[in-house]
Amino acid sequence: METLANLECFVRSAETGSFSAAARRLALTPAAVSRNVAMLEGNLGQRLFHRSTRKLTLTEAGERFLVALRSPLDGVQSAIAGVASEQGEPAGVLKLSVALSFGVEHILPLLPAFLARYPAVQPDWQFDNRQVDLVAEGFDVAIGGGIELAPGVVSRALAPAHIIAVASPAFMAGRARVADPAALAGLDGIVMRSPRTGRVRQWMMRNAAGIEMPAVLDEKIVVSDPAAMCRAAQLGLGVALVAVPDALALLESGALVRLAPKWYADAGSISLYYASRSLVPGKTRAFIDFVIDAFRRERLAQRFAGLIG
Template sequence: METLGNLESFVCAAQSSSFSEAARRMGISSAAVSKNVARLEANLGTRLFQRSTRSLTLTEAGELFYQQVSGGLETIRDAITQLGDAREVPAGRLRVNLSPSLAYDYVLPLLKTFKERYPAVVPDWHLEIRRVDLIGEGFDVAIGGGMELSPGVVARELAKLHLVAVAAPSWLEGKPLPTTPSDLQGEDGIVMRSTNSGRLLNWTLRDFGEGRFDLDLNPVAIMNDPEAMCSCAVMGLGVALLPLDRAWPRLQRGELIRLLPDWYVDLGVVSVYYSSKKSLPAKTRVFVDFLLEHFQKTLCQHFRAD
């Protein structure tokens, strides 16, 4: 199998009828061009050039070989150029795996801004709740929490995930404001059912020190969707442990009140996962940077427990 350098030296020399001119075009020495061509001739077992002190001309075999390879070499050059451009210019299809809730609440609202910055990038997003083989399945990026890092994959934290205790003003009416987790033990609650196991979920509250408390609520409504739990809490049906980001707008509007502001449930972090290879395509690199910038500047306050 011939090297690209050998073939390029031959084509340049054939086009310019000069080793020295071919060397100038390629940015290498004349001796290197001559050596590359000699190696090519040796490998092919035939002479490609007639050499004299004054001229360099193709042999009949050299003319035939030039006609066969010159167009292909140009195609290879174009492919290499385009590949280089792909590393530098954000463009092409961007395959992303993430859960529907993350997509609807956080990532899809960013899409217009991202497309305005990088119009040549085409989002190809797979909204599903499952662990994916990022590299094996051909994804550029995955967004989620708790994914196991397989070889060749790195993770960057986007935000911390916390649940906080909330209730509607109507539910609190006539009741003393709870000051410790034990004040909520056994209270009427909107409880989450696991979509995977079907079991009711129990949570451990923690504070900013070493405090821990296993909270059990009396289920008055059971949901498997945080948005539905939000709606039930706003109705005043009971206490709910909700993702802070989801409760945030209702807390701002006064529809819900945060209980026990020093306590929260730690659900870990949501991260962006991508290949660890150094030469990431520009489309992947700018998308990861875009997410990190947005989450760190805009959304982190919604995920914090303080």
């Protein structure tokens, strides 16, 4: 009879296309995963993967075996998780990916209360402005926007990702009031270059009536992080188009003011991403529920909205 370890190593390797990626998810070494899969193939008398130096691909037998195995395996893991959850608190390493400025400003402050409630959970958090492969890189949870939904991943929207125009009071002193995006033309712009595409993002802004208008700035300063954009704007270096969460504290303190206040660009949603298996580890479920409750309690969806009036 096959061991659960052999079967899970096969399924995770098939999902990620890599023994190394499966090993990260299972907290094993790549050699151990490869050995378990080879043992499974030997016991079955069938080759389940085509192996190359770059990627694993399923054989025809492997595809059939994956389809037949996935639901029963998830059922077994769910039963194990149900018993385990009755015996103790959520525990283990919680691997999270979140953008630097958003994570430091809005997610990291949740950590003291979360750890007070779940002291056996160990955070392993990566603050990075890149899009991660949740499954292949072994993350339990990711928070951000625009992450491609790979097979086996679901998203829960937390708040809107609205882009607004901001500047310092000193920069705007003596300048005409900016009522709409057209009035941004000619102003010094602080823009961000995408680390993924290398391009500067252009924004189309809208108002409550649904009228759209491009926001065009003179590109005077180019940076790679929204926190740097806000800091440069605070220093009076120009106008920045940033997501509301990145500028919220500075707007509330008066260090920045909003321009064209009835206009915003819609960049989608800030979402929480996790693997959609029937087995969601207790540590992951606890964190998901904690974050959703915090966003609801602090009314962050409403505070992050760019629409006024």
